[in-house]
Amino acid sequence: MYGEKTRCGYYGTPGYTAPQVLSEEDYDAGADWWSFGVILYEMATGKLPFSPKGTLEQQAETIINGEPEYPDSLSATLRDLIEQLLKKEADQRLGVNGNIxxxxxxxxxxxxxxxxxxxxxxxxxKPAKGLIKKVISFPKENPSETRMLKRFNYVDPSWLE
Structure with missing residues (x-):
């Protein structure tokens, strides 16, 4: 969603969902920047910024009203980035308010x-020897039976600025 486009309704995985979505408000690309902040937090700490415990309603309440705890192990720069992505007000989030x-x-x-x-x-x-064969199995397909999208790629138009 770009520009002035918004949407309403609940979509997404609870722990990654922006407060506006959980509150059933109209939302825009700011909800995606929130989710990106959650992913960065999880990659850096190994856990979600808001407790996934309790009912969905309790989780939503924590996301809407709570604040994440930031471990001292995060660099100041990474913490600042995550804090800017996890601002409660969507129009204040980095990505919506400023170029990430x-x-x-x-x-x-x-x-x-x-x-x-x-x-x-x-x-x-480097994967462990034999791991790929155990994890990934490819079905035997006749290439003529599969549809291929030639030269398929996508770059967000805003990245071309």
Missing amino acids: RHHPFFSTLKWKRVKKRKLESPIIP
Whole structure:
């Protein structure tokens, strides 16, 4: 959702859902920036910023009215980024209010390389031997029976600015 577009109704996974969605208010792209903040918090700490315990109503109440606890292990820059993404008021969230690419956390990221898909991951995990064969099994398909989307790719128009 971009520009002035909004939507209403409940969509999403409870622990990742923005307060506006849980309150059944109209919402816009700010709800997506909230979810991104939750994901960053979870990646950095290994847990959700708001307790997933209790009923769905209790979880919603915690998200709407509670504040996450930030461990001391987070860098000040990462904490600031997450705090800006988890602002209760959607119009105050980074991404809606300010360009996330300008946040100091991303100061070393080469956005033009991201756009061109030329940026290599700083971490490339090596799977344990035999793990791929155990986890992934590919069905035997005749390629002529599968539909292929040639040259399918998508880049958000706002990234082209």
